[in-house]
Amino acid sequence: MAAAKNALIAQLHPRDRQALMAAGESVQLALGTVLGEPGDTTTHVYFPDDCFISLVTGGAGEPSIEVGMVGREGMLGTQLTLGVSAVPLHALVQGAGSALRIAATPFCSALAASPAMQQVLTRYVYVLMSQLATSAACTRFHQVEPRLARWLLMTQDRAHSDSFHLTHEFLAHMLGVRRVGITGAAGTLQRNGLIHYHRGNITVLDRVGLEAAACSCYATDRRTYDATVG
Structure with a gap:
């Protein structure tokens, strides 16, 4: 099998x-x-x-x-x-x-x-x-930038790749924010050397740094999965 x-x-x-x-x-x-x-x-x-x-x-x-x-x-x-x-x-x-x-x-x-x-x-x-x-x-309590960092980490975990294609429009739709908010948050993550973003192609450059930039929700989800399903 x-x-x-x-x-x-x-x-x-x-x-x-x-x-x-x-x-x-x-x-x-x-x-x-x-x-x-x-x-x-x-x-x-x-x-x-x-x-x-x-x-x-x-x-x-x-x-x-x-x-x-x-x-x-x-x-x-x-x-x-x-x-x-x-x-x-x-x-x-x-x-x-x-x-x-x-x-x-x-x-x-x-x-x-x-x-x-x-x-x-x-x-x-x-x-x-x-x-x-x-x-x-x-969604209720955290700012767009740490929420975007969390979402990119979740996507990277499931894509099993450092690179994936996501447009600003799609990200805005998934996070429930205006497109300009995604543009600003992605720009900050890129200036900090955590990701590279160009024409919808995203590459995670610094996984550890992206985890530090993400809200605590990402780590909470991981701990829950590890403790419950493992």
């Missing part, structure tokens, strides 16, 4: 891991693909390998904002582990790549047959809930 790239699947007992991988299929997810809208019925769950997904909220006709991010460390479709089929948030592929996709019915069957799998995935639900709460407080 091939080694699982996804951290949650890798933690499972080999029998459970084999059952999930046999029930699913490897798919390539393109940038900008919408994987779910609030209120939709969940048809599939996704375990990212090298792609990552933004979780976005916002009412009809209102500005939207990213409240969570899912990469190789997690899964999309955690609501099924709670027995809920409705999609809670807009899910958008932010970084293209591969994922294991499993239809809802076989996933729920595999989950019901394994208390050990239920424990691993329920712990991740807690991590995701914590990330959502942290994002809400971060």
